Amino acid sequence: MKKDEWNLTANDMISHATVLIGAGSETTAGVLTAVTSFLLENPDKLEKLKQEVRSSFKSQEEVSLDAINSRLPYLVACTEEALRLYPQTGVPSLQISGDNSIICGIPVPQKTVVGIWVWSMYRDPKLFANPDEFQPERFIGDPQYANDDRDALNPFFTGMKDCVAVMELRLILAQIKYNFNMELQGDSRHCLKDQKNLFIVWDKPPFNV
Numbered sequence: 210m211k212k213d214e215w216n217l218t219a220n221d222m223i224s225h226a227t228v229l230i231g232a233g234s235e236t237t238a239g240v241l242t243a244v245t246s247f248l249l250e251n252p253d254k255l256e257k258l259k260q261e262v263r264s265s266f267k268s269q270e271e272v273s274l275d276a277i278n279s280r281l282p283y284l285v286a287c288t289e290e291a292l293r294l295y296p297q298t299g300v301p302s303l304q305i306s307g308d309n310s311i312i313c314g315i316p317v318p319q320k321t322v323v324g325i326w327v328w329s330m331y332r333d334p335k336l337f338a339n340p341d342e343f344q345p346e347r348f349i350g351d352p353q354y355a356n357d358d359r360d361a362l363n364p365f366f367t368g369m370k371d372c373v374a375v376m377e378l379r380l381i382l383a384q385i386k387y388n389f390n391m392e393l394q395g396d397s398r399h400c401l402k403d404q405k406n407l408f409i410v411w412d413k414p415p416f417n418v
Contacts, residue, residue: 235297236297236298236374237374237377237378237381239295239297239413240288240291240292240295240297240374240378241378241381241382242413242416243291243294243295244287244288244290244291244378244382245382245385245391245416245418246393246416247287247290247291247294247295247343248287249391249392249393249418250343250393251343254287254343254345257283258283258284258287258386259386259390261281261282261283261284262281262284262383262386262387263386263387265280265281266387269384269387269388272380272383272384272387273380274376274379274380277379277380277383278379281379281383282349283345283349284379284382284383284386285348285379286345286346286347286348286349287345287382288375288378288379288382289345289348289362290343290344290345290347290348291343292362292364293331293337293362293364294331294332294341294343296327296328296331296364297364298327306318306319306320306321306323307319327364330361331361331362331364336357336358336361337354337357337358337361338353338354338356338357339354347359391418392418393417393418394417394418396415396417
């Protein structure tokens with residue numbers, strides 16, 4: 210498509226650039242902070258992940274996206290669980306209703322823009338067992354979580370519209386766990402718990418490891 214066919218104004222381009230810069234940096238850093246925090250607060254899960262990563266590769270050069278997706282199911286599960294517990298946007302996911310609908314007893318006309326607050330949805334006990342706990346096992350077939358509605362979790366979209374940040378996140382986490390041992394400093398323990406300050410994305414507290 211030629212540039213002229215987009216018909217973008219200067220304000221349109223500024224708006225798109227702002228979203229691309231913010232979404233392409235802050236969200237990935239936020240999830241990496243979250244998954245690192247959750248793992249360090251759960252040493253048994255951290256050890257399980259380290260063993261998986263370090264036993265799967267003979268050198269750092271072998272760590273690739275294809276290898277991660279085929280050899281590291283627990284790492285993939287850890288990133289999914291971090292995205293569930295700590296979704297990166299503080300604004301609702303907007304959907305346009307295709308037909309006249311009734312949501313929670315309220316009539317919703319066709320083409321209504323509906324906001325979905327994913328934080329509440331991802332911690333709904335009707336959708337996820339033990340919703341406030343970091344349990345990557347729910348994504349790798351643990352019978353305790355067999356009734357979880359994993360289709361409800363689409364933090365970075367899914368299918369052809371899945372965000373490239375998911376691959377970036379998994380690759381960085383695998384490289385970190387392959388190369389480094391980490392531990393929490395006392396002032397950073399539970400630093401994400403009961404966090405309330407957000408404006409579009411989370412205002413993260415200091416996190417020292």
